[in-house]
Amino acid sequence: MSQTQTARLMDGAALARRILEETSGRAAEIARRAGVTPCLATVLVGEDPASVTYVRMKRARCAKAGIDSRLVRLPATITTAELVATLRSLSQDAAVHGILLQHPVGSHIDEREAFEAIAPEKDVDGVTMSSFGSMSFGRPGFASCTPGGIMRLLDAYDVDLVGRRAVVVGRSAILGKPVGMLLLARDATVTYCHSRTTDLAAAVREADVLVAAVGRPRLVRGEDVKPGAVVIDAGYNQGNVGDVDFDTARTRARLITPVPGGVGPMTIAVLLEQTVDAASVQLGLAGP
CATH class of the missing domain: 3.40.50.720 (NAD(P)-binding Rossmann-like Domain)
Known part of the structure; x- marks a missing residue:
């Protein structure tokens, strides 16, 4: 390519819209078959302006795709142990199919310990060591x-x-x-x-x-x-x-x-797609 030519832009916004349209259809089908709407729980620690904006954007995309969005707000002063307890509780909640811990979470928190409190089957953000291992070895699981x-x-x-x-x-x-x-x-x-x-x-x-x-x-x-x-x-x-x-x-x-x-x-589109994937598996609707 000559240096005077211009690269073709990779339009992530357009591709994401197509993925979300398909995801919305799958979420509606799950609701029809199981009587349950796929649910993503987002845990927000503190009031970091960028994080608040990202969470608002993700919740809006969830609503558009027919996915329930549960927001769990926690104070910036929360301890690692308290955050871990919250994430473990969400992992055990059958009404929650995917969990997102919005990061960063504050330098006083052990972020890795917090991530590891998320059950692998609900790790739709692909942040746990289990997800990384599954992805690296080509096994079923969620990609980051x-x-x-x-x-x-x-x-x-x-x-x-x-x-x-x-x-x-x-x-x-x-x-x-x-x-x-x-x-x-x-x-x-x-x-x-x-x-x-x-x-x-x-x-x-x-x-x-x-x-x-x-x-x-x-x-x-x-x-x-x-x-x-x-x-x-x-x-x-x-x-x-x-x-x-x-x-x-x-x-x-x-x-x-x-x-x-x-x-x-694309990041948000994959997050919601994987939330629907998780719901499908947890509700016994995955597979042929």
């Missing part, structure tokens, strides 16, 4: 929502991953690490990079598929993007800025996700 959404985007745009060099910039437990495992399972050759990687630019220049998921605005320079690469920007920073220098990168990439409108809508 953002990585799962990224894979759906790649499939929708017919990106062939076999033998391709995939570079993941970021190593978080719910984004960087799992998306690398999903790419590996599709026969890509995966390199993980992070804040301590020596000569990040050199690694980026080798990427046929680049996933930026480190949470630093414009960390990836556009001029380092390999001509013809597929660029997935999973970063979202203040001012609607991603982790990739979009304006320059789009002159070199073949496909690129915008921020916003790329990965973000």
Whole structure:
């Protein structure tokens, strides 16, 4: 691709709408067959403005898709033990089919311990070690929502991953690490990079598929993007800025996700789809 050409945008918003339409139909069918509406419980700790906004958005999407949304608000001063008890109680509640712990939860809380209190069959956000293990070994379970959404985007745009060099910039437990495992399972050759990687630019220049998921605005320079690469920007920073220098990168990439409108809508779509999947299994409606 010539540097004067412009990458095709990967429209996550449009794909998410199609997924949510299908999810809405499945939720209605569950309600018809079982007399039960799929239910997602969201646990919100404190009043972080970004988290409050995200939760409001997710609840609105639930309502549109015909999914019940239960909001559990907890004070910012809650202890790890108290949060764990809340999550275990929700895990035992038959009326709840999926559980989302909105993160971050505060530095005084052991977030991993809290995640592990979510029953695997209700871990529709794919944050537990059980979900990560199942996903990594190709076993039944729930994928982390953002990585799962990224894979759906790649499939929708017919990106062939076999033998391709995939570079993941970021190593978080719910984004960087799992998306690398999903790419590996599709026969890509995966390199993980992070804040301590020596000569990040050199690694980026080798990427046929680049996933930026480190949470630093414009960390990836556009001029380092390999001509013809597929660029997935999973970063979202203040001012609607991603982790990739979009304006320059789009002159070199073949496909690129915008921020916003790329990965973000897919995350919510996968979350609600997996909530309906969980309800279907728990109500004995899954399978042929």
